[in-house]
Amino acid sequence: MKYFILFNLMNCLDLNLKVIKRPDVSLPNRNFNEIDMQGRNGKLVEDLGTYGDIKVSIELNFIEKPKFFYDEVRKIMFWLSKRDDYTLTLADDLEYYYKVKRLEYSDIERKLKVKGTFTLNFICEAFRYYRDNAIITITKNNYNFYSPNFAWDSEPVLKIYGSGNITLTINSNNILLNGVSSNIILDSVLKETYSNTYENLNNKMSGEFPVLINGVNTINWIGNITKIELVPNWRCL
Template identity: 40%
Template sequence: MLNWYSIFFNNKDSLRDLNLNIEQRPNFPVPERDIRIIDIDGRNGSLTRDLGTYKDIPVPISFNLVDRNDIHQTVRNVKRWLIGNIDNRELIQSDDPDYFYKVKQVKVDKEIERMLWVAGKFTATFLCAPFQYSRKGQNTISLRKPGEIYNEGTFQSEPLITIYGMGNITIVINGSLINLKNIDEYMIIDSVSKDAYKDSINMNNSMIGAFPILQEGVNSITWSGNVDSVEIVPNWCYL
């Protein structure tokens, strides 16, 4: 058991808060690229279509638990932590604290195996988005004039962009134009959810153009119109 290793998920540390020992560090998951295989009668071999995306990754982790006082309550706490209401879906490993996975679903063994009177063991599988995300990539980059930002990740990222200004504005990212109509103070463009909005008001109809992505390396950002500033949460990600 690796008593010095833990994970942080749903606002709790597995070792410090729940007294769970992890049997071994999980392997490094590798996402599978989405490639369609198309078989055609009378043709040697198949055709392939690369969709340019990746599939979700499972991260299985096996835990041991020991509680000499009240193992029943410990089991209840563990189940609530993993399959109850999830307030924070970041999965962080104690030996890699500056990066995290985004968890979509947690599956736990159908039962927690009981060993002796005070111990148990089980495996939880965290189904995650295909990438790791850096903590640094959650910081806001502020631009008060056109410029460049550098994507430190190993794949294109889907940023959250806030444009402060008034009226009709055009944002140009790596040569791709995004036209924004009738901005009143600000508009938020969320490339992950594919939504444009202000407060709780959907403004997709006020945006013309594709939701922006930030390529690996240098990204050029310019604009025209009455713009005060542009703020970007880049969401740097890694395969």
């Protein structure tokens, strides 16, 4: 089978494009803040606990000589420019995907009038996300569940069905929810709280947004909760 990439819900092979060689594995660098202090030898290094973006570079060319060269170019630009699904999946790592922040691309060469070689640089988040990201439904208090192997701290989205004042505890992180009417959504990715009709409910939450850890995760609560639907957003480096 030919090597391929999936981007914007399309396989490059379906666009008459093949990957010339498999991309190198891009490793993210951890972010540090270096501080000069008077009277101190060397710099004071502060670990920020975050990672910088990565660049996944992929070189492609045409599988078959295009009959109408510029029609092929227009098709490629349409594929690269739309924002249907800004994720990147590699053929030899199909269980994971990258979240693409922006895209850079070179000119398409015509010196052979056949190959149409060009390079795509995908600027991505440091993390790779697990494609298996099934909703975890929780109906019992003091609920435990496990992360996949090698999972990093992940930012879940929780839809909580309940009412009144609630104290929700996730891995020792206490979250206070005040005056819940029927449901409330805690979105750790966007750092926003809202209803299922996207009404802003940030004023009903106090505390830090939840984070899932590698290994066992625990959820318990005080108050009236009938169900929690949790999208874990598992990810790894």
